[in-house]
Amino acid sequence: MTQVESPKLGRKRDHSRDPEILDAALEVLAECGYDGMTVEMVAARAKAGKATLYRRWASKNELVIDAVACMKRADLEHLPDTGTLRGDLVGLIKPRTIEEAEKKLQIMAGLSSMLSKSPELAQAIEQAIIRPRAEANKTLLLRAIERGEISSDCDLETLSLITPAMTAYRVLVLQKPVDRPFLLSIIDGVLLPAVGIRMADSFERTPAG
Amino acid sequence: MTQVESPKLGRKRDHSRDPEILDAALEVLAECGYDGMTVEMVAARAKAGKATLYRRWASKNELVIDAVACMKRADLEHLPDTGTLRGDLVGLIKPRTIEEAEKKLQIMAGLSSMLSKSPELAQAIEQAIIRPRAEANKTLLLRAIERGEISSDCDLETLSLITPAMTAYRVLVLQKPVDRPFLLSIIDGVLLPAVGIRMADSFERTPAG
DNA sequence: TATATACGGAACTGGCGAGTTTCGGATACG
DNA sequence: CGTATCCGAAACTCGCCAGTTCCGTATATA
DSSP states (O other): OOOOOOOOSSOOOOGGGHHHHHHHHHHHHHHHHHHHOOHHHHHHHTTOOHHHHHHHOSSHHHHHHHHHHTOOOOSSSSOOOOSSHHHHHHHTOOHHHHHHHHHHHHHHHHHGGGTTTOHHHHHHHIIIIIHHHHHHHHHHHHHHHHHTSSOTTSOHHHHHHHHHHHHHIIIIISOOOOOHHHHHHHIIIIIHHHTTOOOSOOSSOOOOO | OOOOOOOOSSOOOOGGGHHHHHHHHHHHHHHHHHHHOOHHHHHHHTTOOHHHHHHHOSSHHHHHHHHHHTOOOOSSSSOOOOSSHHHHHHHTOOHHHHHHHHHHHHHHHHHGGGTTTOHHHHHHHIIIIIHHHHHHHHHHHHHHHHHTSSOTTSOHHHHHHHHHHHHHIIIIISOOOOOHHHHHHHIIIIIHHHTTOOOSOOSSOOOOO
């Protein structure tokens, strides 16, 4: 009916700035949480005007959803392949990966109050943060089964969630850092024993307490 | 110097209402989270006036801290003692316990945005929600070691956090219910295998996927 | 019975933040 | 070159909520 306006005249929107704004949103989100974040903070950090943000996203909620959805998948693209399950799992422990995971979890924490209120946001989080992590672990476990290193009876679904769950718990609940000793204690104290791999003796010992 | 007023005249404060108000606060907290909760909601649910609440607690923050700190410890007081680790762990799976744990986790989720802002609140949460759970598991594992059922080399600290961590992850992140099959998959698919207990065959099978 | 305080309820204050508008200036199109 | 739209910046509206105050009533002390 009413002609849909197709803006062809005038200055064009500079979409090259979108990523900077979304990154700024992610930073503020990680530091302040959803409720603590204000659109003005995001605009200030991106050196943009509030109006510029509202010209591109209809609301704070849509801005946040887009920011989460556009989050870099980063690492986890090409998984290590060392020939042993332990080698692969330990190979995942890299400063880059840890740092990335910790920031994602901070964002998760700040968003948790919104999970039940905004299903779209919950879905964006699921796809950007949660799924990739579990999939990576499941892939490594599947390889180990194919190699005959571990039994195919293993509960892959549950096992692949151990590291994400315990990492999230440590960051969000216990408020402790995710460091190498912690990750090794999961691998050597839980994951490998659970799939029936007993270490004769590891050169890299896990601290007892 | 200035005489500390000791109110002896007039109507006395009815402290028998404190628990109702704190319970109301916990309910609203579980439903709305810290930022979503208003003092007026709490007052309304407790059928009290806002002024009554502010006469007893100096601020919203102190009200919430007190509510969390006074949370019923419930269950977990007397742990099951069946003679086997699996029996003890499965014995912890009771509708009451599950329901209680799920509500506590909802409250945790709503409070997560405050963890970094209010250390006192963080401490109250730690003592009321987190510690009891891990302690219960550790006790059961220690008993199993004393019985000689499992090795004393086990990483008790890490093992006792598996169930709390995976339960929290399931509720807060995956938004799935904590039911009996899920808890059994942790016990039989992770915990028992990790401590070296292989089930010959269980009458109560854990679903594969 | 008089007084001081608690009660539930409701009105009020003050600050903060989402979203809108306005401004002077920049930029793409015709 | 004129115009429509963009830009960053800042002022503005509007609603919400923490916290306060006031009201009429209830209750404990003296």
